[in-house]
Amino acid sequence: MRQHWVLGQELRARYKGFLNESYDRHEIYVRSTDVDRTLMSAEANLAGLYPPEGSEVFNPNISWQPIPVHTVPDSEEQLLKFPILPCPKYLKLQEETRHSxxxxxxxxxxxxxxxxxxxxxxxxxxxxxxxxxxxxxxxxxxxxxxxxxxxxxxxxxxxxxxxxxxxxxxxxxxIDQEQKARLQGGVLVDQILKNITAASQNESSGLKLIAYSTHDTTLGALQMALDVYNGKQAPYASCHIFELHEEAPGNFTVEMYFRNDSARPPFPVTLPGCTHSCPLEKFQSLLDRVIAKDWERECQLSGPDNDKEVIVGLVAIGCILFLLIVLLLTVLFRQKSQTSGYQHVSSGAEDQS
Incomplete structure (x- = not known):
């Protein structure tokens, strides 16, 4: 809690002049996994980021004010807790990894x-x-x-x-780190890119800071998807930062920093294939490879069972088409067999004569 409180103070100092001095609910959104320790981490962090001043002080004996932290039930978490399951394709990749x-x-x-x-x-x-x-x-x-x-x-x-x-x-x-990224950390990368893009297009409704309070596995999944993982477990109060900079009107760059030592400032992190201050368009294009266009579809296996279902479906469609063709030919044949024009009709008088 103390480490997160210090991190909140560091973020306050880092973004002085950018973030409002007092808490403004329109410029910050915080989300946590539905786990006690991550919720508590977020609250401790926010206590350092937004110490109450003036009218925000509701009790002179408490240097703290409540800041909203949003969450979803653990059973519905599909963004911040990894690995994301169920995902048959990912489980198959894990089994292949065990044989590596x-x-x-x-x-x-x-x-x-x-x-x-x-x-x-x-x-x-x-x-x-x-x-x-x-x-x-x-x-x-x-x-x-x-x-x-x-x-x-x-x-x-x-x-x-x-x-x-x-x-x-x-x-x-x-084994197949890029494919694993598409099924795991790439899901969070995709959301972060959407946040950044919305801010660059003035569609973020005034938001200046979006913070996620998560786990070391979340950081691992994210950094593996970004291909910047240093191979070590992230310590307490680590923080991976994405910053959007407007260099000129309509010209944006993205910078990343990682704080994994409370005694040192965050150090710059560079996305492979780009410079540290990476143009937004290039940043997006470099990460497109780890973003699934249809996560649920990519999670499915293309095995014998799936092939059997496809074959059965094709056979059924083929039978229906065959019956329709037979029906059509039968109708055409009957129409052709009927003689068109006049026919002689016998009368009783002619028969008698």
Missing amino acids: AEYVNKTRDHADFLHMVANVTGLADCSLESVWTVSDVLFCESRHNLSLPSWATKDVLERLSDLKDFSFRFLFGI
Whole structure:
């Protein structure tokens, strides 16, 4: 909470003269995942960003004012929490990743270590994909100066940290990183580009700051999609910043910065293929490759079951067409068989004569 409060103060200083000195609900929108700690992080951050002054002070003993933080139910979250599921294509890519040389070699090289961790923690399942839970607990405890178990030596902590970093790459890279990005982090990239584009076209209704309070996996998915991931877990109160600059009327550039150290200012991040101050049009075109045009369709598998459904559908359509053609030919044949013109009609008088 203290780190996020400091980050809020830093953002206040960074955008002094751009953001209003007092809170203006028309110029800021904050959204968080529906998780207690991310909601609390957002609120702590906003306490540093908008300390109450003048008429905003509703209690002289409290240097704080309530700022809205929006969210959606966890079951409906399709933007800020990763990996986004269900997505059969992504799960298939993950299965392919498990058979990659890097994954197999990593499992073999750390088999004894994983077995040791399972024994000392009592975890029934301790694999490359689950060991991050142990690393996460020890990371939190060490940051709060709590006593660690005797087996958690410096070497063990370093290996756990390395395996947790690998788990991020497993989720969003190693095999077909671009396709994984289209199904995961690219969803957030797409929304951010829409926010930026709306601002450049004066369609953002006066918004100057849009903030998302999320998770380290969210940052990992985003940065892997941007292809700027440095391979390390993001620490507490990290912040990936996108800035839109109007260099001249109608001429916009995008700059990115990443804050992963509370003792240092955010450092510049450059999108591969562009300069740090990247023209908006080029920024958009470079990221088009990781944005799904139809996410639900791209998530589906093109396997035997799907092919069978297509074949059955085509056969059904073919049968219907065949019956229609037979019906049409039958009608035409009957019409042709009937003789046109006059016909002799016999009368009773003629028969008698």
